[in-house]
Amino acid sequence: MSTRTPLAYSPKILELFKNPKNLGRMNDASVVSQAGSPACGDVITIYLKIDGDKIIDSSFESYGCAANIAAASILTEMIKGKTLKEAWDLTWEDVANELGGLPPIKYHCSILAVGGLKRAIRKYFEEIKREKPEWLPKDLSKEERQALEEEELIERMYKKYGVVP
Amino acid sequence: MVKISELLEQHGKPSREVYLDNENSGWVPPEVVEAMLPYFNQKGYGHPSITNLPGWEAYEVVESTLELVKKTLNIRSGELVLTHSGTEANNLAILGTALAANKGKRRKIVVSAIEHMSVLFPARTLEERGFKFVTVPVDKEGFVNPEILSMLVDNETLLVSIQMVNHEIGTIQDLKTLVKVVKDVDSEIIFHTDAVDAYGRLKIDVEDLGVDMLTLSSHKIHGPKGVGVLYVREGLKISPILYGALSTQKMWPGVENVPAIAGFGKAVELAFRDFEGNVEKMKNLRDMLIDGILETVPDTLLNGPRGEKRAPDNVNVSFLHVEGESITIELSLRGIYVSSGSACTSRVLEPSHVILAIGRKHEEAHGSILFKISRYNSREDIEYVLSQIPLAIERLREISPLAKQSKRSIDEKEVYA
Numbered sequence: 001m002s003t004r005t006p007l008a009y010s011p012k013i014l015e016l017f018k019n020p021k022n023l024g025r026m027n028d029a030s031v032v033s034q035a036g037s038p039a040c041g042d043v044i045t046i047y048l049k050i051d052g053d054k055i056i057d058s059s060f061e062s063y064g065c066a067a068n069i070a071a072a073s074i075l076t077e078m079i080k081g082k083t084l085k086e087a088w089d090l091t092w093e094d095v096a097n098e099l100g101g102l103p104p105i106k107y108h109c110s111i112l113a114v115g116g117l118k119r120a121i122r123k124y125f126e127e128i129k130r131e132k133p134e135w136l137p138k139d140l141s142k143e144e145r146q147a148l149e150e151e152e153l154i155e156r157m158y159k160k161y162g163v164v165p
Numbered sequence: 166m167v168k169i170s171e172l173l174e175q176h177g178k179p180s181r182e183v184y185l186d187n188e189n190s191g192w193v194p195p196e197v198v199e200a201m202l203p204y205f206n207q208k209g210y211g212h213p214s215i216t217n218l219p220g221w222e223a224y225e226v227v228e229s230t231l232e233l234v235k236k237t238l239n240i241r242s243g244e245l246v247l248t249h250s251g252t253e254a255n256n257l258a259i260l261g262t263a264l265a266a267n268k269g270k271r272r273k274i275v276v277s278a279i280e281h282m283s284v285l286f287p288a289r290t291l292e293e294r295g296f297k298f299v300t301v302p303v304d305k306e307g308f309v310n311p312e313i314l315s316m317l318v319d320n321e322t323l324l325v326s327i328q329m330v331n332h333e334i335g336t337i338q339d340l341k342t343l344v345k346v347v348k349d350v351d352s353e354i355i356f357h358t359d360a361v362d363a364y365g366r367l368k369i370d371v372e373d374l375g376v377d378m379l380t381l382s383s384h385k386i387h388g389p390k391g392v393g394v395l396y397v398r399e400g401l402k403i404s405p406i407l408y409g410a411l412s413t414q415k416m417w418p419g420v421e422n423v424p425a426i427a428g429f430g431k432a433v434e435l436a437f438r439d440f441e442g443n444v445e446k447m448k449n450l451r452d453m454l455i456d457g458i459l460e461t462v463p464d465t466l467l468n469g470p471r472g473e474k475r476a477p478d479n480v481n482v483s484f485l486h487v488e489g490e491s492i493t494i495e496l497s498l499r500g501i502y503v504s505s506g507s508a509c510t511s512r513v514l515e516p517s518h519v520i521l522a523i524g525r526k527h528e529e530a531h532g533s534i535l536f537k538i539s540r541y542n543s544r545e546d547i548e549y550v551l552s553q554i555p556l557a558i559e560r561l562r563e564i565s566p567l568a569k570q571s572k573r574s575i576d577e578k579e580v581y582a
Contacts, residue, residue, distance in 0.1 A: 011175035041531035061566035
């Protein structure tokens with residue numbers, strides 16, 4: 001096993017960084033969610049426009065590295081036209097594969113993007129529709145949990161450095 | 166598996182390029198390359214510790230390079246140990262001192278909070294071997310306060326290591342005073358300084374400073390990668406940390422990187438030819454870049470001091486609401502090569518310890534960009550950089566939700582005021 005930690009990106013990531021698809025705030029979104037924190041250096045905002053059980057449009061904003069921007073962009077592209085159930089079933093690995101692979105140290109970018117999406121879907125059913133489908137699990141998905149952990153990580157870092165946020 | 170060749174193709178070669186990442190490595194001028202070439206296959210391609218002509222030729226260039234380095238630092242006695250990098254020289258200074266101290270009563274190692282990782286990590290590792298690891302805090306511009314340092318050292322202190330110039334924010338320590346306060350507490354405390362970012366930018370007089378050990382690195386002064394130097398004061402006992410057979414020196418085994426040492430010698434010669442003129446030129450470009458960025462880009466913070474206490478080649482700015490790695494790539498696509506203190510580029514997922522140590526918030530550290538100027542840059546280079554930075558930052562702030570959220574909250578405050 002190699003212990004190298006390369007930071008070379010797939011060409012797809014650089015292409016999406018240069019020309020991100022579905023970038024920007026959506027004013028008529030059905031639901032908006034955010035994952036990550038400025039202190040971690042990663043924030044993804046996901047906008048979904050929903051009609052019936054289908055995602056008819058999606059966009060994103062991202063504060064983060066190139067992998068972060070690319071992951072959010074390709075995710076919004078992947079979910080357009082999908083049903084909410086199909087979108088929910090996407091995993092962070094699906095997004096990483098679609099990007100042509102991610103360096104291991106950047107896996108969390110894909111996790112954060114999918115975490116943001118699942119948060120949006122959960123929020124849509126819990127706060128907007130107020131009616132949960134059977135396929136939506138009560139417990140947080142892996143990606144939602146890890147997004148939450150990353151947000152909490154900063155609390156520990158502040159403690160470590162003795163800084164009060 | 167990522168195909169790096171395809172990444173390079175996607176990036177493309179920008180029509181205009183300005184290299185400002187001289188912190189991490191740098192451009193090697195043709196004169197230096199020329200000085201190296203004969204040592205690959207024309208002369209001195211042997212082993213410098215062997216008794217044959219190519220070996221003696223190799224030894225000759227090793228010796229003449231070291232003599233030149235000694236002259237530039239006013240070293241009259243003591244030894245220059247050649248390693249293969251500044252990182253190795255720093256490790257030898259820290260670990261070699263600890264090994265030589267063995268089971269003595271001196272168990273405390275004191276380093277500044279903003280040292281290079283190649284000082285911090287070996288020093289911290291020694292905690293596992295029964296040493297006490299203490300960091301000296303710095304103020305908001307990165308200066309070590311001599312009084313605080315004086316309070317942290319005592320007659321159980323083995324080693325103090327404080328760099329002359331900080332590699333990220335360019336703070337120039339008042340090293341002579343720091344050495345004096347340490348030696349006033351106990352003259353037997355060993356003082357090491359990492360001078361990798363000071364060499365070729367500041368006049369260094371080892372005798373006058375009173376340091377016991379000092380680190381240099383070839384590629385930080387436009388020499389090739391692969392040569393580090395540790396000066397060790399006459400009479401100071403350190404232990405080797407690597408073992409092997411052939412080398413002309415006891416403290417570092419393995420054959421010396423002779424062609425690179427020849428190139429390093431030439432790089433030293435060039436750095437000290439018109440030293441004052443080079444420094445003046447770098448200072449002018451530095452101030453032009455700092456003033457230009459702060460004037461044209463809103464929501465920016467200069468990290469480190471201004472004026473004479475800042476290294477002549479260092480510019481470090483935090484761009485708020487955007488993340489540093491994105492900035493390095495956005496600027497790279499525009500042919501401008503810089504580095505960042507963001508967590509994303511560090512591989513440890515924590516932002517620069519230097520930027521945090523001067524009291525910046527995590528999000529301010531994530532957006533920090535280090536521009537390191539060299540004497541090979543021109544005013545036109547800086548003009549080009551200043552024409553691109555506002556565009557690059559604006560594009561990334563368009564992508565970022567934070568810039569707009571921050572703006573929205575300001576607007577709302579105005580509305581509700």
